[in-house]
Amino acid sequence: MKPQQSSSPxxxxxxxxxxxQRFSPYQWMLLIVCFLVxxxxxxxxxxxxxxxxxxxTEWGVSKLVLxxxxxxxxxxxxxxxxxxxxxxxxxxxxxxLIVSVAAFGLFSLATASAISAAELSCWRFxxxxxxxxxxxxxxxxxxxxxxxxxxxxxxxxMFCGFTLGAAGGGFLAAVIIPAFGWRSVFIVGGIVPLVLAxxxxxxxxxxxxxxxxxWPAQKIKTVLRLxxxxxxxxxxxxxxxxxxxxxxxxxxxxxxxxxxxxxTFMLWTTYFMGVLVFYLVTSWMPTLVxxxxxxxxxxxxxxxxxxxxxxxxAMACGWLxxxxxxxxxxxxxxxxxxxxxxxxxxxxxxxxLVLLTPIAGLFMGxxxxxxxxxxxxxYPTQGRACGVGWMLGMGRFGGVxxxxxxGTLLQFGLGMSSILSILAVPSLLAAIAVAAKGRAGAAKPxxxxxxASEA
Numbered sequence: 001m002k003p004q005q006s007s008s009p010x011x012x013x014x015x016x017x018x019x020x021q022r023f024s025p026y027q028w029m030l031l032i033v034c035f036l037v038x039x040x041x042x043x044x045x046x047x048x049x050x051x052x053x054x055x056x057t058e059w060g061v062s063k064l065v066l067x068x069x070x071x072x073x074x075x076x077x078x079x080x081x082x083x084x085x086x087x088x089x090x091x092x093x094x095x096x097l098i099v100s101v102a103a104f105g106l107f108s109l110a111t112a113s114a115i116s117a118a119e120l121s122c123w124r125f126x127x128x129x130x131x132x133x134x135x136x137x138x139x140x141x142x143x144x145x146x147x148x149x150x151x152x153x154x155x156x157x158m159f160c161g162f163t164l165g166a167a168g169g170g171f172l173a174a175v176i177i178p179a180f181g182w183r184s185v186f187i188v189g190g191i192v193p194l195v196l197a198x199x200x201x202x203x204x205x206x207x208x209x210x211x212x213x214x215w216p217a218q219k220i221k222t223v224l225r226l227x228x229x230x231x232x233x234x235x236x237x238x239x240x241x242x243x244x245x246x247x248x249x250x251x252x253x254x255x256x257x258x259x260x261x262x263x264t265f266m267l268w269t270t271y272f273m274g275v276l277v278f279y280l281v282t283s284w285m286p287t288l289v290x291x292x293x294x295x296x297x298x299x300x301x302x303x304x305x306x307x308x309x310x311x312x313x314a315m316a317c318g319w320l321x322x323x324x325x326x327x328x329x330x331x332x333x334x335x336x337x338x339x340x341x342x343x344x345x346x347x348x349x350x351x352x353l354v355l356l357t358p359i360a361g362l363f364m365g366x367x368x369x370x371x372x373x374x375x376x377x378x379y380p381t382q383g384r385a386c387g388v389g390w391m392l393g394m395g396r397f398g399g400v401x402x403x404x405x406x407g408t409l410l411q412f413g414l415g416m417s418s419i420l421s422i423l424a425v426p427s428l429l430a431a432i433a434v435a436a437k438g439r440a441g442a443a444k445p446x447x448x449x450x451x452a453s454e455a
Contacts, residue, residue, distance in 0.1 A: 011237045014207050017224060019147045026204070026226045027145055031154060033199055034138040035161040037101055040193050041131055042165025043172075044108065046307065047189055048073065048124065049283040050173035051182035053290050053299065058182075061117050067407025070283045071400040072121040076128025078396035084133030085389020088140065089251040092213075093385060094205045097137040098197050104130030105193030112183040112190070130193075132396065136372075136389035143376035143384070144208040145227075149322060155373035156318025163310035163365045166282060170304025208381045211238045240381055251386030255379060264387065266437035267375050271395030273430035274334065274368040277341065277423045280402030281306050281364075288416040289353075302354060309358030310365015317366035318373065326374055327438030331431045333367035338427035345420030367430065371395075374437075398426075 048070055055061060055069070080100065088096045107127040114120035139155060146154045169185070176184045204223050211220060220238050255264050285303035313333065320329045340360035344353060372388055379387035409419050 010234070011239060012224070013239050013241060014211055014220070014224070015148065015241050018145065018207070018227065019149065021147075021228055023147070023150075024227050024229060030142060030145055030203055031158060033196065033203060034142045035158045036192075036196055037097075037134055037138045037161070037200075038159055039161035039165035039168070040101075040104070040189065040196065041135055042162035042167075042307065043169040043192075044073070044104075044127065044131060044165075044189050045162075045279070046166035046169040046282050046304075047173065047185045049286055049303065050170055051177065051185055052283070052287055054177055054182040055117075055120075056287075059117060062411075064407050064411050065117055067404045069117055069121050069124065070403035070407070073124040073128035073131075074279065074396050074399040074403055076125040076130075077132035078128075078393045078400070080129040080132025080134075081136050081389045081393030081396060082132075085136045085386040085393070086251045087133075088137050088385035088389070089383060092205050092209055093137045093141040093144075094200070094203055097134055097141065097203075098200045100130045100133030100137070101193050101200060102130075102197035104134060105190045105197065106130075107190075108186050108193065109190030112186040132393065136385055136392055139372040139376060139388050139392075140385040141203070141206055143373070143388075144206045144381070145204075151377060152321035152326060152370070152373040153315070153318035155376060156314045156321070156369050159369040159372060160311045160314050160365075162369060163307040163314065163361075166307035167304045167311075170286075170301060170307075174301055174304075208240055211240050212381050251383040252390075254383035255387045255390065260379070260383075260387075263378055263437050264390075266433050267371070267378070267387075267391045268394040269433040270330075270334075270430045270437065271368075271371045271391050272398035273426040273433065274337075274364070274371065274398070275395040276398035276402040276426050277337065277430075278307075278364055278368055278402070279399035280406045280419070280423060281341075283403045284406035284410070284419070287410070288419065302357060305354065305357040306361035307365065309361030310369060313362035313364070313366030314369035317370045321370060321373065325438065326370070326377075327434050330367050330370050330374065330434045331438075333363045333370070334427050334431035334434065336363040337367060338424040338431070341427060342421055342424040345417045345423075364427075367434075374434075 052066055052070065056066060061069075084096050084100060104127055107123055107130055111120065111123040111127060114123055138158070142158050143151055143155055169189075172188070173185055176188070204226070205215075207220065207223050207227075210223070217236055217238065254260065282303065285306060286299040289299040289302050317329055317333055320326075337360060340356055340363060344356045344360055371391065375388045375391045376384055406419065409422075
């Protein structure tokens with residue numbers, strides 16, 4: 001299909017160009033690499049929860065201390081995301097992504113050598129820093145190469161790597177921990193990111209970032225030729241659909257400016273509440289099920305059903321977001337998360353728990369995984385990585401609260417039924433906040449909303 005050009009001869013709007021092309025093998029490569037980076041995030045997130053029962057047995061740590069270990073990487077994730085977003089908007093998405101993925105792999109390998117809870121917490125914090133820096137850049141890089149009409153679906157497809165990585169971590173942990181010990185989980189979790197960092201060298205820089213920063217026209221043409229599969233791109237000037245006045249603001253100043261502020265705070269609130277629920281369940285579900293009488297392998301497998309159910313939900317949610325109001329789609333997902341989490345807490349048998357866990361995970365995954373796509377469509381190029389990164393960073397503090405509060409609630413003697421029932425509250429708050437975001441952002445035209453209205 002012929003690329004759409006502006007009225008000025010020799011000028012190409014790069015987003016219109018991408019929108020008018022077939023999804024190329026070059027974009028497929030980008031999607032697969034970003035998918036695997038996010039899968040490593042999911043694996044690492046779930047890994048510490050799956051090794052928690054082994055740590056309790058080997059080191060004799062209390063649940064309160066274990067909660068601090070679980071939260072260490074989440075603090076690192078938050079700080080990494082907060083720092084990396086503005087850095088990526090200044091220096092580029094690709095270099096920050098490569099460095100952060102490599103750091104994540106190296107520190108994960110170091111985690112396997114820990115001999116105390118304090119040392120383990122330190123390595124987990126540093127691992128989280130690397131990982132927290134990688135995810136916003138993978139999200140932004142893919143979003144800026146995705147056709148607007150399919151952006152939510154593609155970004156959600158990438159984030160399915162998170163739920164599959166988390167679920168795969170449970171299945172793998174059930175096999176390798178009894179055979180090789182808990183340290184083997186972190187060895188696997190370190191080797192894969194190092195390989196991905198090498199592969200990521202072949203990725204392109206964001207085409208929108210190159211245009212925004214006035215890179216040489218020949219470099220931009222090279223990428224466009226790869227996207228179009230053509231020998232030549234006839235243009236000497238490249239433009240973006242974003243408001244060019246945004247170039248004059250700092251990324252953080254942009255996302256906190258009056259026209260974006262309310263939407264920004266609602267994105268933070270929604271993601272904070274969703275991550276709180278997800279991390280409490282994935283971090284403590286193996287322990288909760290284990291204390292209910294299941295074996296270690298059974299506990300890992302049942303806990304793995306929660307993130308596994310989110311894969312289908314995320315794909316369906318992304319497809320719907322490209323067609324109808326994305327805020328309604330995500331709001332309903334969080335509402336039904338509350339319903340089925342409450343039902344999990346009142347499950348009368350193990351069979352009901354096995355049935356309800358993937359259903360609750362389906363709606364949880366649909367809501368949580370869709371948030372980066374919503375944020376990426378809300379912000380312009382100048383502040384996109386910062387906006388996505390700060391939403392992810394603020395949300396990770398919800399994960400810290402979830403990890404710590406899980407141990408605290410167990411210390412107070414609350415069981416699985418009570419803890420899961422309590423989690424219905426933050427799920428409902430997330431639904432309310434994303435609805436408020438929809439109202440706040442209604443007057444601000446985003447690319448995704450424009451495409452949805454045209455459809």
